[in-house]
Amino acid sequence: MSRRRCPIAAHRDEILYALEDKDAVVVIGAAGSGKSTQLPRYLVEGGWAAPPRCVVSAQPRRAIASDVATRIADDLGCDRVGDAVGLAAAGDERWDASRTRILVATDGWLLRTALLDPLLKHFSVVVVDEAHERTLNQDLLMGLVKKVQKRRKELGDPLRVVIALADRDNDVEKFFGRQNTAIAHVDGRRDVVDVFHSDAPRGSDYVSAAADAAHQAHEEDKQRGGCILVFLPGAREVDECCQLLKAVLRDGNKPADLIGVYAGADKRALKQAAMPSSRRRICVATSIAETSVAVADVRVVIDAGFERLPVFDENANAEVVATTYASQQTADRRAARAGSSGEAGKCYRLYTEEAFRTILPAKHEPASRRSELAAAMLQLKAVGVSNVLDFDWPSPPTELLICAAFEELLALRAIDDQGELTKPDGARLALAPCGPRTARFLLASLEAGCSEEALDVACVLATKRTLRRTDRRVKEEQKRLFRDEIVDLDGDHATYVKALRAFRESPHPEQFCSERAMDSGTLRSAERSKPNLERWLSEMAKEDGVVLASCGEDGDSLRKALCAGFFARAARFGADATFRTLRADREIGLHPLSVHAEFGTPPEYVVFCDFGLDADGASVARHVSRCDPRVLIAEAGEYYELRG
Incomplete structure (x- = not known):
């Protein structure tokens, strides 16, 4: 335009x-x-x-x-x-x-x-x-x-x-x-949008239902140009839907261009989504395509009715990622995307009209009232807000969120008993180009002598993507190569170090990743994030009179540094063959692509970096490594009361 x-x-x-x-x-x-x-x-x-x-x-x-x-x-x-x-x-x-x-x-x-x-x-x-x-x-x-x-x-x-x-x-x-x-x-350019609801609930497999609906919309009018925009909650569902559509479109006599759009997608996909085309396009996207990415020439919208949000789980005492119903406000924004092409559009909602009125909330609470606040509280302290309780928010957070944030910042040694920013550690954590837990992990790596390994780990964590591909085409031979050449039984973090270094050294990195079912995009993104993290950590090392160092084969050093930063994410393997978080005594599974979930014997204690979702939408631990409970006590004894 x-x-x-x-x-x-x-x-x-x-x-x-x-x-x-x-x-x-x-x-x-x-x-x-x-x-x-x-x-x-x-x-x-x-x-x-x-x-x-x-x-x-x-x-x-x-x-x-x-x-x-x-x-x-x-x-x-x-x-x-x-x-x-x-x-x-x-x-x-x-x-x-x-x-x-x-x-x-x-x-x-x-x-x-x-x-x-x-x-x-x-x-x-x-x-x-x-x-x-x-x-x-x-x-x-x-x-x-x-x-x-x-x-x-x-x-x-x-x-x-x-x-x-x-x-x-x-x-x-x-x-x-x-x-x-x-x-x-x-007033935006808006044309009439006809909204159609399902006659009956589509069931739990909304990804397949979305793929079927998109294929049907394409088949009904193959000669029509424009874009069919499909809304799904996350990148994993987007990739799965694209695979399903690719299989059915391959057999048709009028194929369509498939585009996957989500926050971690490469720039080519975002550019392709924004450019009009004479060919029919099917763009499968997360909520990023509601307003942030201007998808061109949208004629049809398929809305599965879900979105992914971070939510503070009081039982876990942590923020977890939740797939939840989209709000009515979100649904209306999605439908409106079909009315911006210069002609009437259609929106197919894969849920009933009654569900829209009675199940979908009018709108979701802002993140300040449902997310972890440790990083935000640290930021406020660093800019000189002495009394953060009086800070003026558009929507003030709850006392529960504020107390949980201060408790963790205290254990991270970012603030003292009076709630004041510590020096130099608190100021260092606030200036870091990453979250306070990752920053504490990196600072601890200087003392532990494993800063080069820790930087590689932090780079992979920064991508917020999985190391391995999750599509259904992964073969046993690819899994075997990954296991034999890349896996470190200490856990995911040591495995990330091996993967990233092998990627750098390979003369054909794309082929190297493909043969081992690794996501080359994750490793490329990790490499792009390293200079910024390395620059900050090098400055901290210079202030302390040390240099960035490698621990070589000493895996204990890396695990010790991990405990210093991620002590609040630890679990124990119990007699009932399940992991339970130490602080909240909450049962937690491991991400199915975690080293400890797929290879070797589950360790008694693990430390992990965050909560993710498995294929069924249940909360699981991501980025997991075995740990020594004595190190947890040494690093954050005031935060944990270890049971058993």
């Missing part, structure tokens, strides 16, 4: 005028209205990016930040991203303080920047994009910007904020004060 045709163009002067008079402007507009690409440009044209200041647009995901920066640069006729239009994400900073007028950044990068520049002096306007997602970083950023606004107003140096939403959100609209906030409603 050209700049002139973007629906937001009709509201340009209204938004700029409001920003002159108000501290905040909330822009509400559906996907395709031009919020992400045109708003920053209007702000520059309105004089809000006079050197040395610039406008910063905060995006919730790295891949989306890169895509938005590229599109803005193309629209402005820039040769590349890095000059007038810049990009800033962990490990990928392409901008110049003197030349960049529009900086597209991840919200996580902007939050870390606040540690070094608490008043955000380099920025005149902060745009919080896709704020309807209400992620933890977005809510934290809105709270910090509000605090910074107050201080900069006192200094006579105003800071403005623009909040871009796809739907109305009363908490956000009133957060900066009704008197200080203007609200602009942007």
